[in-house]
Amino acid sequence: MKLDKKKALRSILILLATCLVFVLLQCYSYAHWQENEVLSYVTYFAFLFSPLTGCVLARLITREGFRDGILWPRFLGNGKAYLLALLIPTFSGFLGAILSALFLGDGLDIKLDGGPRMAILTVLLCFAQLYYVAFITAGEELGWRALLYDQLEILLGTNGAVILGGILWGVWHFPALYYLGINFGKDYPGFPYLGILLMCVATVFIGAPLWLVRKMSGSVIPACLFHGVIDSVFNGFLTLFLTQEVAASHTLQVGIYDFVIPSVIVGIPSWIYPLRLGKRKMQTPTAATPGQTTNEA
């Protein structure tokens, strides 16, 4: 057990060190290399795939390898995990769009120029790009859900893994939050600290269902799909109910209603469910010694 913890700590440190290098590189790129489109493109993708790089390095250095089959899709018998991976973020995105529309006082009628016809197209476009986006999000998921959360669980338990894993994942978004103003914009009081804090809250809670589908299936692919839906659907749904002007003038509020609150709403049950399941599993006959009888059987 002690050896496991040592190994887990080493893996986490390697992953975080790798990510830190690429985060700094990306910050430098945003500050100095934006004119060179090839260089900025390369550094951006290196940054996006930095958790994957860290995961590969950690697994190679600690000699853990990839024998756990984390990359294996395991479609057979895991339909539930795949279904949840599509439904939870879709529900969450839709909820976020409705909350934004209600609280920002714009009503629930469709704001797109083409009306319902255009709304159907927007939703279809969001889901059509899901597979493409899932390729890109694999870079993140292979680092966070396929390594960091699992190793943190060994060190800190499930709650610790969700909280610290979510915070680290949120902080990793710093270059995009600071230089591009993703999710919360740049024009708000307390920039960029408030944005980072809100991002961490959202990632702590949205990390729970992501880890849930990853654990349910034993594969990272449902988590990639889940993340793909988040990235492709959230903004698409928002454009249905919110005009460009309102969205641009209330970036912080939109970020909170569209991203943070829905993440908390879907995150809590996804956090509690594996904990309860874990407790029940611990009560199953695994602890029974030879000769001891159990009621379950």
Place this chain on the structure above:
Amino acid sequence: MIGLIRKDFYLNRKLILAFLVMCLAYAAIMAFAAIFIRTPGADSPINIQFFSIINTAMFFLCTMSVQSIMIQSDLGKRTRYYFCASPAGIKGFIASKYYESFLIGFLVFLYCELYDLMLSVIDGKLLNNSLLHVALLFMIMTLQSITLPFIVGFGKHGPHIKTAILLILFICCAIYGLFGDISPFMKEGGAISMLREMMENTDNASILAWILGAAYPVLICVLLAPHLMILLIYVSFRISCALFRRGAMTYEA
């Protein structure tokens, strides 16, 4: 199941090695050509987009051949009976064929992305055809999902039967093209002009602009296509599983 894929890769290691060497040699030759044709300081005389499209088309076509050879390997009668009784079972065995087909496609997708990156670095202009690469990956997976039930169901005659069906379809289209009314396809905004437009503009921005500018029914079809492809692959998988035992009988021992 990982073992099954490893087995097929091991059985076809020479083919894969040859394919890899071809990829690397082609990339090296093209890099050499792009560097030496280019005039330093002047606007680039080479069309890197053209270089990229030729590479993409060529390698995705080659990938289909490699995939076909890979999925046909070790499908003999005795092997099939053996896998019916193995822990992986029929579903696991068939799934491994789909996975390895996807794996090869995905590796070629990565190769094409790296090739584009290499051309971008040489030319200094960003070349981004990743949407096209993903679309082609989906297309070759769809074509393989049509081929696989034929191979599983009709054994070694499967690819010939598929080719025969495709040939009949092609002849029907050719006869219609020669003697039928093709004016709806040829007019402005028709299928032919759409295809030509697509082939001329293959970077991400152009593809997105084309999708968003297409007519409503076309747009719906394009946007539903990825999901339908997934559905087709699933249906193909179920058919292959159902035909597995029957297909074993068509093989010689």
